[in-house]
Amino acid sequence: MGALLGLAAGDALGTTLEFTRPSPQPPLTDMVGGGPFGLEAGQWTDDTSMALCLAESLVTVGGFDPADQMHRYLRWRDEGHLSSTGRCFDIGGTVSGALHRFAETGDPFAGETHPHAGGNGSLMRLAPVALAYGHDTAKAVKRAGEMSRTTHGAPEPVDACRYYSVLLVGALDGLAKAELLDEGYRFFQDDPAAPALAPAIADIAAGSFRRRQPPEIRGTGYVVQSLEAALWAFWHAEDFESGALAAVNLGEDADTTGAIYGQLAGACFGVEDIPARWRASLAMADRIVEFAEQLFELRQRLAARDGT
Numbered sequence: 001m002g003a004l005l006g007l008a009a010g011d012a013l014g015t016t017l018e019f020t021r022p023s024p025q026p027p028l029t030d031m032v033g034g035g036p037f038g039l040e041a042g043q044w045t046d047d048t049s050m051a052l053c054l055a056e057s058l059v060t061v062g063g064f065d066p067a068d069q070m071h072r073y074l075r076w077r078d079e080g081h082l083s084s085t086g087r088c089f090d091i092g093g094t095v096s097g098a099l100h101r102f103a104e105t106g107d108p109f110a111g112e113t114h115p116h117a118g119g120n121g122s123l124m125r126l127a128p129v130a131l132a133y134g135h136d137t138a139k140a141v142k143r144a145g146e147m148s149r150t151t152h153g154a155p156e157p158v159d160a161c162r163y164y165s166v167l168l169v170g171a172l173d174g175l176a177k178a179e180l181l182d183e184g185y186r187f188f189q190d191d192p193a194a195p196a197l198a199p200a201i202a203d204i205a206a207g208s209f210r211r212r213q214p215p216e217i218r219g220t221g222y223v224v225q226s227l228e229a230a231l232w233a234f235w236h237a238e239d240f241e242s243g244a245l246a247a248v249n250l251g252e253d254a255d256t257t258g259a260i261y262g263q264l265a266g267a268c269f270g271v272e273d274i275p276a277r278w279r280a281s282l283a284m285a286d287r288i289v290e291f292a293e294q295l296f297e298l299r300q301r302l303a304a305r306d307g308t
Contacts, residue, residue, distance in 0.1 A: 003263050004291060007047065008285075010258030015039055015255040016254070018037075024249070031278050097112060117153075121157075123227060124259045129165060130168035135306065137187065163227075164227065167181065170183050204231065219253055221256065234268075241274075244262060
C-alpha cells in the first residue's frame with residue numbers, strides 16, 4: 001500500500017508550493033497545507049482524486065475498463081467524487097478537454113495526441129495500474145499506456161507511464177533502487193515486443209536524472225521534466241521523507257512532482273517509511289489503504305486467471 005499512500009502524501013506535501021517559482025525559499029520542511037487552494041494539512045489535490053477514481057474502477061470492474069474510468073473521472077469533476085474537500089477544485093486543461101470529448105463522443109481514448117500535449121496528468125495517477133497488474137510486467141506496461149491515452153494520448157505522456165510502470169512493478173517486487181532503475185531501462189532495450197520509448201523518455205530511462213542537478217532539473221507540468229525531477233529526488237533519497245521534500249521544493253508543479261515521486265518511493269521504501277505524522281494527517285487515509293488492499297487482491301485474482 002506504500003505506492004498509493006506515497007502518492008497521496010507527496011501530493012499533500014507539495015500542494016503548499018504548487019504554482020510557485022522554481023526552488024522557492026525558504027524551503028518547505030513539513031506537511032502544512034495552505035497553498036493556492038488553502039487546503040488543510042493532509043488534504044490532497046487532483047492527482048490523488050484521479051488515482052482513487054482509477055483504483056475504484058479497477059477493483060469494481062475487476063479489471064481494465066477505460067470507459068468506466070472516464071465516467072468516474074466525470075463524477076469527480078462534476079460531483080467532487082473522491083475529493084479530499086468534497087469538490088473538484090484543481091483540474092488540468094488537458095484532463096478537462098479529454099473529459100469534455102468523452103462526454104460528447106463516448107470514446108474513452110479521448111486524450112490529446114498532439115506531440116506538444118505533454119502534460120503529466122496521467123503519470124501522476126499511475127500507481128493503481130501497477131498494483132493491479134504487477135504480476136505481469138508486459139501487461140502492466142500495456143495497461144499503463146492505455147490508461148494514459150484516456151486523457152493524455154501524446155507519445156511522451158504515454159511512454160512516461162509505460163516506463164514508470166516497470167519501475168513500480170520492480171519496486172513492488174522488492175528490487176533495490178539501483179537494480180530497479182537499471183531494470184526499467186533494460187526492459188525496453190531487451191524486450192523486442194516492447195515498442196521503443198519516445199526519445200526524451202528514453203534519455204531519462206538511460207539515467208539523465210543521475211547526472212543533472214537543479215536548476216537543470218525542474219518540477220514543471222511537462223511530463224518529461226516532472227518524471228526526471230521525481231527520479232532525481234528518488235535517486236538521491238535516503239528515505240521517503242528526504243526525497244519527498246527534495247521533490248516538492250523544486251516548486252512549480254510541486255504537488256504532481258511529489259505524487260510521482262511518492263508512488264515509486266512508497267513502493268520501494270515501504271509504507272512504514274512514510275512519516276507516521278504524514279500518514280496520520282492524510283485525508284481519507286483509511287479509504288486509500290482499503291483501495292490498496294483491494295488492488296492487491298485484484299492482482300492475485302488476475303494472476304490466477306492468467307496462470308502467472
